[in-house]
Amino acid sequence: MQKTETIISFDKVFFEYGPNKPILDEVSFSLRRGSKTTVMGQNGAGKSTLFDLLTKELAPTGGQVNVAGDLTTAHSRQAILPAELALSVREFFEKCFKNKVYNIDPKIDAVLEAVNLKAPKDRVIKTFSGGQQARLLLASALIQDPDLLLLDEPTNNLDKDGISHLTQFLIDYKKTLVVISHDADFLNAFTDGVLYLDVHSRKVEQYSGNYFAVVKEISARIERENRRNAQIAKEIQEKKDKANVFGHKSGQMRVVAMRMREKVAELEEKIVDVRKEDKSIRPFIIPAQEEARGEIINFSKRHIALWRGKHLLLKGPNGIGKSTLLESIVGGKAKGITVGVGVKIGYYRQDFSTLNFEETVQRSLLSSMDEPNEERMRSVAAGFLLGADVIRTKIGHLSEGQKGLVAFCRLVFEKPGLLLLDEPTNHINFRHIPVIARALDKFEGAMILVSHVPKFVEKIRIDEIIDLYADR
Structure with a gap:
């Protein structure tokens, strides 16, 4: 297969969890084989929902999600499910397959080595730390050897060595990868494209380039559009002021005023709908218990x-x-x-x-x-x-x-x-x-x-x- 082959495309996809909970609105983008893409967006913008649409755990409310032929997908979730905590390591990995896999131990050994984790196969999942569980989640996706690997916040709970090992692994990874993460340095090391989910418009913007380059491009574009809008707004106000003055006069001046109002309408149509920047939470204080002294x-x-x-x-x-x-x-x-x-x-x-x-x-x-x-x-x-x-x-x-x-x-x-x-x-x-x-x-x-x-x-x-x- 050629690396430029499109393996997934969204065609005007709309999704909502209910009448008052729209998440995506006419979203269109495509992913090529071998690409490494990061998904950006505010908390609650729909990043995990996008993953569920990619894995077909969810169906779009409208539009089409097109997947190439026999494409296989594996999703490394953010957390171990409560029902999985009592499983042994071997049982946890066996659960990754619909059909029984014979002689699974060598496969488990290979993926545990890939995520740099030593784990006896009879050890119970709940006895592992949060960072170790994060490595198990990644290994559970890798053992499926998918064409498309989806990673949801893979650096959560990982220590410095764990992040370094994962980063190098993804740099060397040869298949298609989509990652949700808020770790900018981690993302910049291996990504070649960005999907930005705008929580306000519910659209997805697609960019090419590494993470830092895309963030810089987005910021520069917003600055240009804001500057252009400011110039148009100034011109609109000037023409409105003149139209108001000429409108109170007679004859030819009223005609001039009418033309100015038409020009104002034309200028207003040129104002660009600038993507709103993600909001940050407001500064806050956690009050301390007054009685707790000494x-x-x-x-x-x-x-x-x-x-x-x-x-x-x-x-x-x-x-x-x-x-x-x-x-x-x-x-x-x-x-x-x-x-x-x-x-x-x-x-x-x-x-x-x-x-x-x-x-x-x-x-x-x-x-x-x-x-x-x-x-x-x-x-x-x-x-x-x-x-x-x-x-x-x-x-x-x-x-x-x-x-x-x-x-x-x-x-x-x-x-x-x-x-x-x-x-x-x-x-x-x-x-x-x-x-x-x-x-x-x-x-x-x-x-x-x-x-x-x-x-x-x-x-x-x-x-x-x-x-x-x-x-x-």
């Missing part, structure tokens, strides 16, 4: 104590036990670690399991307030881009990025004395990350942070560091 948490074996206003970074590679330690602190089972009496813990989990997926956003946010107040809840939620259409939605129906914004909004209402954050940048649009970093930097309670994103961590005040790898 020593908030004590790590007696390490001779470290966090008082109000102190921030700690918990470091270590995937699988070292960072998430397990945070869970044990919340559960009061961490040996040698004592949380102060009456200290309220706010916990941001990387899998969002602190959220009730059956609740609406509205109910979830109201329940996190000491004194439920609908007006205040809606005002704060709007700052996290959780508008009226979103707050009526069940949390389980939101995108992963929107779930993250709900979790942060709840923390604002909860007012914790001790804040625990496990990979809080996962799934989050890159435009929101600096805002979140500033909020955490200013948090006046005690905080423990787990993050593998150096550029995020360096924007946050850190007073203490615990490196679990150094304890080995």
Whole structure:
């Protein structure tokens, strides 16, 4: 097959989850064999929906999704499904195939080596860390040897070495690849095209070039169009002013005024509908529990104590036990670690399991307030881009990025004395990350942070560091 062959095309595809939930509107684009494309767009713009249309898990409401002949597709999801957590590694991979695969162990060994993970085949999935589970998800797609590989936020939970290994793997990858990610440096290393989902127009714009070049091209185009629109608007206003003056005169002047109004109408048609930039969330503050004073948490074996206003970074590679330690602190089972009496813990989990997926956003946010107040809840939620259409939605129906914004909004209402954050940048649009970093930097309670994103961590005040790898 030739590399220029088109293997998938969208022809005026329309999709909606219901009468009031349109996602895509007359979207058209094509993918060629061997291309490596990134999908950009705001949280909730429909990136994961696009993947479901590519895999035929969803059917378009209108238009056509055309797939070449016997094209095979595999999708590396964002997270392990709850029903898969009790499976062994072997059972997890067997589930990737419709028909039984005999002598599957050599195939498992090959894909685990490709994702740089050592995993006994009888080990249960839930015993792996978030980063290790991310590698298993990638391996579950690779073992199918698809013509089209779809990766949904593949760097989430991965440590520095994991991201480096994945990046090189994708640089060398020979088949067709489509990736959703908010990691700009990662994407720029291997992509040769971009599909941009505009959350406002619900259209898809297709660009050629690496990630940084496309972002620069989009910004330059927007600047040109805004500048051109400003010039047209100025000319329109000048002609309107003159038309108003001449319109009050008689004879030939009224004819001139009429021609000017016709010219205004022509100019207004020339105004370009500039694509709106993704919005970032508004700056916010997570209030600290007023009653939490003095020593908030004590790590007696390490001779470290966090008082109000102190921030700690918990470091270590995937699988070292960072998430397990945070869970044990919340559960009061961490040996040698004592949380102060009456200290309220706010916990941001990387899998969002602190959220009730059956609740609406509205109910979830109201329940996190000491004194439920609908007006205040809606005002704060709007700052996290959780508008009226979103707050009526069940949390389980939101995108992963929107779930993250709900979790942060709840923390604002909860007012914790001790804040625990496990990979809080996962799934989050890159435009929101600096805002979140500033909020955490200013948090006046005690905080423990787990993050593998150096550029995020360096924007946050850190007073203490615990490196679990150094304890080995």
